[in-house]
Structure formats: structure tokens, C-alpha cells
Amino acid sequence: MDGFDIRHPSFGGYILGNAPLEELASGFRWIEGPVWMGDWNCLLFQDLPRDRTMRWSEAEGLSVWRSPSNYANGQARDRQGRLVACSHRGRCITRTGYDGGVETLADRHDGRRLNAPNDIAVKSDGSIWFTDPLYGLLNDYEGGRQQSEQRPAVYRLDPHSLELAVVADDFDGPNGLAFSPDETRLYIAETGDQSRPHPKQYIRVFDVAADGRTLSGGDIFHKVEPGYSDGFKVDEDGNLWSSAADGVHCISPQGKLLGKILVPYTVSNLAFGDRHTSRLFIGGSHTLYSIFLNRRAAARSMP
Numbered sequence: 001m002d003g004f005d006i007r008h009p010s011f012g013g014y015i016l017g018n019a020p021l022e023e024l025a026s027g028f029r030w031i032e033g034p035v036w037m038g039d040w041n042c043l044l045f046q047d048l049p050r051d052r053t054m055r056w057s058e059a060e061g062l063s064v065w066r067s068p069s070n071y072a073n074g075q076a077r078d079r080q081g082r083l084v085a086c087s088h089r090g091r092c093i094t095r096t097g098y099d100g101g102v103e104t105l106a107d108r109h110d111g112r113r114l115n116a117p118n119d120i121a122v123k124s125d126g127s128i129w130f131t132d133p134l135y136g137l138l139n140d141y142e143g144g145r146q147q148s149e150q151r152p153a154v155y156r157l158d159p160h161s162l163e164l165a166v167v168a169d170d171f172d173g174p175n176g177l178a179f180s181p182d183e184t185r186l187y188i189a190e191t192g193d194q195s196r197p198h199p200k201q202y203i204r205v206f207d208v209a210a211d212g213r214t215l216s217g218g219d220i221f222h223k224v225e226p227g228y229s230d231g232f233k234v235d236e237d238g239n240l241w242s243s244a245a246d247g248v249h250c251i252s253p254q255g256k257l258l259g260k261i262l263v264p265y266t267v268s269n270l271a272f273g274d275r276h277t278s279r280l281f282i283g284g285s286h287t288l289y290s291i292f293l294n295r296r297a298a299a300r301s302m303p
Helices: none
Strands: 005-006 022-026 031-036 041-049 052-057 063-068 072-077 083-087 092-096 102-106 120-122 128-132 154-159 164-168 174-179 186-192 201-207 217-220 230-236 240-244 247-251 259-264 267-273 277-284 285-291
Touching: 005 072, 022 052, 022 063, 031 083, 031 277, 041 072, 041 267, 041 277, 072 092, 072 120, 072 128, 102 154, 102 201, 120 174, 128 174, 164 217, 174 230, 186 230, 201 230, 230 267, 247 267
Parallel strands: 031 267
Antiparallel strands: 005 259, 022 285, 031 041, 041 052, 052 063, 072 083, 083 092, 092 102, 120 128, 128 154, 154 164, 174 186, 186 201, 201 217, 230 240, 240 247, 240 267, 247 259, 267 277, 277 285
16 A cells, blocks of 8 residues: 555554545644644644744644744643643743643752753653653754753653652663553653764663552663654554654554554654544654544543
8 A cells, every 4th residue: 555564464454545644734844742732623743943833723724833932842731631841942841821821840850950851741640751861952953052960861740749750761862752551651762872873772661660650671662763763652552653764653562563654754753633533643854744544542641
């Protein structure tokens, strides 16, 4: 089937023969942080190097939602439906309230500033988990050069006390992250130290303890090729839909490649959305795409 690379028969049941890849909008510099706003019936995403958050809807098309965005990157909704986001320039996690006001939830750990929070996920208990690599500090294109005060790490933010705790710090460059549908696993992309000739580039999987606060394990789950996994989302069956250099890769809970949606440009990140959460929105470098699938988002991932 044109536009797809089917590696396992099950993937053939996930795609729809009359639902092609659609181009929704273009002309951006680098798309990041897509999140579906179901009550608004729209997608928010970052035009990161232009320092702005964009809004797209089927009815109204494209508009600028927030500018400047403080070089926001990953976004998610908390259990109350508020928008939580990572900021490269602000080196923090923010939350947008119902009135549109923005508050900082976390910007320091042990008295030192965070690096450049990159991607974010909200667990069903309300806790906020995010990655904090160095990427947003390294150049002026995505936030502005600044000095790091922390080693790269993954954090958990308590929704009530706002206590910030390191849950993993054995990464060179933690990036995208997502929970399995039952939240017993946390997948985290390792995109490595880009200054090295051969950086680590793979997805790791951690077991989430019964207390919902700590991780163990961290084995390599899957290596995306070509390119690497920048961001991913999990569907109702626990499959990962991951960004890659040639499109979107669908990976089983066992770590096996099931198939690919081929995209003309390098994919940065993606999000499930629309009425039944069965439409996949895809950031292909400077172009926003979407495709309808015979799969829905993991129920826990949608507030």
C-alpha cells in the first residue's frame, strides 16, 4: 500500500485504505509539542524556533495562539484539563489556567536551575513527568545559549506539594516520554549527547513501582532507524507511535517494529486527537500532517 511500510500483518489492520496522509499547514521552522484540546476542538503545537504556539482546527484553520511562547516545547494537559508545558528559554515547567494566566510550577532542583525541559507527560494521579536535556541551552535557534547547572535528568513533579524529584539521571539526552495504558511502564527516548561522534539513540523502558513515584529497569526497548525517536505516543493496545527520520514507526509493546507511515520530512513529534482520538497529527519538520487510523489513543492519556 502506497505511503506505508507494513512489517507485520497486524499493522495492516491499523491503517485505512481510504485515509491518506494529509498536509494541513506548512511554512514553519520546526514543529514540536503537539497536543489535542478536545474541548476546543483544536490542536496546539509549537513553531519552536519562531517562539510561538500555533493553533489549528478543521473549522477555522491556522492561527497564532501565543507569541512569544518563551520557546515552549512539549505540552500536555493535566487532569483538570489545564495546559502544562516545557519552556526552553524559561528553563521551567508552566501551567496555563482557565483564565489564560501562566504560572511557573518548577524551575529549580536542589537550588540549581533546570536545563531546558523538553517533553512532558501527566499520569492519572496528576503527577507531571518531564525530561530535562541540554538541547535548548546549546544554541540560539531553539531558546538561546545558556550555561547548564544540572546534569540531564527525568523528573516527577508532585501535583499537590510541587515537590520535584529526580526519577532517572543515567541519560545523555532524555527526550520524549509516555506511559503505557496501565501506567506500569514508562518509555523514555534517549537521543544522546549530540556533540559526540556516535551518540546513544534508542527508546528505554522503565517499570513504574506500585507507589507510582519511582522507576526501575531502564533497558533498551527499541532502536528507531533511520534517525532516532524524538517523541512518541501510545495507543489503546500499548503500541508506540514514534517519530523517525522517514516517518512514524509503530512499535509493539514487545519492542517489535510493526510498520511505518512514510512522511516526506523528518518527524519531530506527534499526537492523537480529533473526535475519537483516532487521528494522528504529525509534525514533519516544517509541515503539519494528519492521518486517520483504525486505532485510538490510550484512554488514560486523554484528560
